[in-house]
Amino acid sequence: MALFRKQKNTVGKFETPEQGVTFNEPQPETAAAATAPPHNNNEAQGTGESAATGGGSGFFGRARVALTDRLKRTKESFIGQIRAVIKAAGKVDEDLIEKIGEILIKADAGAQTTNRIVEKMRDYEARGSSPAELLDSFKKEIAAIIGQGEQRLALGQARPFVILVVGVNGTGKTTTIGKLAGQYRQQGHKVMMVAADTFRAAAIEQLEIWAKRTGSMFVSKSMGADPAGVVYDALEKSAAAGADIILVDTAGRLHTKTNLMEELKKIVRVAGKLLPGSPHEILLVLDATTGQNAISQARVFTKAIPITGLVMTKLDGTAKGGVLVGIRDIFATPVVKIGVGEGMDDLRDFDPNEFVEALFSE
Ligand SMILES: Nc1nc2c(ncn2[C@@H]2O[C@H](COP(=O)(O)OP(=O)(O)O)[C@@H](O)[C@H]2O)c(=O)[nH]1
Ligand SMILES: [Mg+2]
Structure with a gap:
């Protein structure tokens, strides 16, 4: 499978060990690699209901599954139920609006966002809207919340782009x-x-597996090394190594520990000193299956460091996808990617229109 252009200079290791850069050829998909993602290194918490949803095989080779299939559980438990209560109601009244509020809370939209939407629905009640009109306006309300602002991860001009x-x-x-x-x-x-x-x-090894699998260069130091030092080394070598894009993986010890935030701040400082303007993007990864926790994590991280984009993972296999509505409502930071499965194509651009249509499709 000729997925990648052959490149010069990508085989073997640099001679001098202190350079610490490994060049990898992309590895052909083996049966093992196809079925087993790098092992899960969760140390502090489980991933809840993050079961892989299957569908196709292999990291590179999977067929792109329709978003509506990936969002099935959220669609059924959230929009499906909203549709059901609205359909069952003969008229728009307080009882119906309360039911909608309960479903929003259960879907992890959060209290603040739920209250706002419920208030809007009350306006429709006051205007004497029909249930069908209410469903339509509910959809528009969700679309307005998640669609605000520009939301994409663009590679800027800078090379390397960090x-x-x-x-x-x-x-x-x-x-x-x-x-x-x-x-x-x-x-x-x-x-x-x-x-x-x-x-x-194990965290270093897990990333190295991904570097081999994707044919990416890999920079590491031994366990316990200063993370900002690893970043310093990588940026220093990046020009000679010809890197276009540098992806920096960081530790995730619980966000309540201030030393993690200090560590991240130091990485940002060191990167900016060595390569002014970098890091060009700081992505905060949030797990949809953790529901309201994702919102509190976003609060802590956005306060501590200049997050430029959010990535919401594991939207497949969870009924808590409503958290994305809450996140979009509360934070100005855009959602730039969503994770809807284990394959490479399951990390997708977040297209609000496509997302709403997928959720509301019958
Ligand atoms: N179903 C599903 N699983 C995911 C997704 N993203 C990550 N995972 C899984 O979540 C687990 C933890 O991921 P990992 O990248 O190790 O998390 P980290 O600790 O933040 O680096 C792994 O088992 C991944 O395969 C996603 O979008 N969907
Ligand atoms: Mg990790």
Whole structure:
């Protein structure tokens, strides 16, 4: 499978060990690689209901599954129920509006967002809208909340273009980096992965597996090394190594620990000193299956460091997709990617219109 352009200079390792850059050829998909994503390194918390949803095989080779299938559980438990209560109601009244509010809360839209939507629905009640009109306006309301602002991850002019990926353990940082790398490699970019999660050896190994799989360069130091030091080394070598895009993986020890935030701030500082303007993007990865926790994580991280984009993972296989509505309502930071499965193409651009249509499709 000739997915990637052959590149010069991509075989073997640099001679001098202190350079610490490994060049990888993309590995052909083996049966093992196709079925087994790098093992889950969650240390502090489980990933809840993050079961892979199957569908196709292999990281590179999977057929793109329709978004509406990936969002099935949220669609059924959230919009499906809204539609059902509205259909069952003969008229729009307080009873119906309360039911809609309960469904929103259960779908993890959050109290603030739920109240706002419920108030809007009361306006429709006052105007004497029919149930059919109410469903239509509910859809418009959701579309307005999640559609506000520009939401995409664009590669700017800078080379190398540095993307720092942060978030709590188990949310999907390393996997997201793997998927991004796969996509950028397919577009012909030279990618460098940086293992700045030095907290556990397994985390470094997991990223290295992704580097091999996607044919990305890999920079690491030993376990326990200063994460900002690893980033410093990587950026220093990036020009000679010819990297176009640098993806930095970080540790995710619980967000309540201020030292993690200090560590991340230091990485940002060091990167900016060595390569002014970098990191060009700081992505916060949030796990949809954690519902309201995702919102509190977003609060903590956006306060501490200049997050430029949110990535919401595991929207497949969860009924808590309503959290995305709450996130879009509360935070000005755009959602730039969504994760809807284990394949490379399951990290998708977040297109609000497509998302709403997928949720509301019958
Ligand atoms: N179903 C599903 N699983 C995902 C998605 N993104 C990540 N995962 C899984 O979540 C688990 C934790 O991911 P990992 O990248 O190790 O998280 P990290 O600790 O933040 O680096 C792994 O088992 C991933 O395969 C997604 O979009 N959908
Ligand atoms: Mg990780």
